[in-house]
Amino acid sequence: MLNGKLVIGVIGVGGIGIAHLKAAAECPNVAGVIACDNNEAVLNKNTADVNCLAKTLDWKEVIARDDVDAVIIATPDQIHREMVVASLEAGKHVLCEKPFALHTDDCRAMIDCGKRVGKKIMIGQVCRLTPAFVLAKHIVDSGDIGELFFVESEYAHDYSTMPFHWRNDPVDKRHPVSGGGCHAVDLLRWIAGNPTEAYGYTNKKVLVD
Numbered sequence: 001m002l003n004g005k006l007v008i009g010v011i012g013v014g015g016i017g018i019a020h021l022k023a024a025a026e027c028p029n030v031a032g033v034i035a036c037d038n039n040e041a042v043l044n045k046n047t048a049d050v051n052c053l054a055k056t057l058d059w060k061e062v063i064a065r066d067d068v069d070a071v072i073i074a075t076p077d078q079i080h081r082e083m084v085v086a087s088l089e090a091g092k093h094v095l096c097e098k099p100f101a102l103h104t105d106d107c108r109a110m111i112d113c114g115k116r117v118g119k120k121i122m123i124g125q126v127c128r129l130t131p132a133f134v135l136a137k138h139i140v141d142s143g144d145i146g147e148l149f150f151v152e153s154e155y156a157h158d159y160s161t162m163p164f165h166w167r168n169d170p171v172d173k174r175h176p177v178s179g180g181g182c183h184a185v186d187l188l189r190w191i192a193g194n195p196t197e198a199y200g201y202t203n204k205k206v207l208v209d
């Protein structure tokens with residue numbers, strides 16, 4: 001806290017992280033933001049027009065600060081767990097970008113850690129705040145269209161243009177179902193409720209093998 005207001009650290013200020021940083025900096029209940037990215041060129045370029053309390057290449061410096069109340073993790077999926085667990089254990093609330101992790105054991109470890117230390121975790125399922133989806137949920141919940149009989153959701157994103165990118169890491173590959181499909185699945189669960197049974201089909205057309 002600073003002057004009775006929140007201090008937010010943003011770890012990873014690439015594509016989505018810089019949007020988080022700018023949005024946090026504009027919140028009336030936020031006193032200041034800390035920017036972190038281990039790519040110095042990205043850090044300097046993306047935050048050039050943002051008024052930050054500090055900028056750093058080392059994410060551990062962010063969570064070591066006493067004044068930081070919450071951190072936003074906007075780094076590659078493969079390293080969410082390490083950063084989320086360390087942040088929670090350092091006493092910070094966490095907003096972690098989706099997908100939370102690539103493996104369920106990582107998700108469970110982060111949730112368990114949050115419960116153990118008593119800090120909040122939120123996942124960046126941004127579609128839940130998109131006006132059209134909020135309206136769809138309202139229409140369904142209100143009963144105006146009667147009993148829900150069938151729902152369908154889809155998500156399309158061509159990641160194949162980024163062959164040397166972390167999204168196509170050959171060791172810990174990020175399948176598009178978790179990368180982008182998590183939006184579609186999350187919306188189905190949010191609007192229609194949890195399924196009792198699930199099955200799926202997939203192909204590999206969107207990734208370079």
Ligand SMILES: NC(=O)c1ccc[n+]([C@@H]2O[C@H](COP(=O)([O-])OP(=O)(O)OC[C@H]3O[C@@H](n4cnc5c(N)ncnc54)[C@H](O)[C@@H]3O)[C@@H](O)[C@H]2O)c1
Binds near residue numbers: 011036042057075076
């Ligand atoms: N909610 C959404 O709709 C949405 C949209 C885009 C991305 N995302 C998610 O946000 C995350 C980031 O995606 P992106 O598109 O911004 O990727 P990006 O590659 O543009 O940005 C990631 C940043 O993290 C930095 N980084 C990597 N390792 C780091 C470390 N050890 N310490 C500090 N910084 C480090 C990189 O230098 C890079 O600038 C992913 O989990 C992605 O799935 C969510």
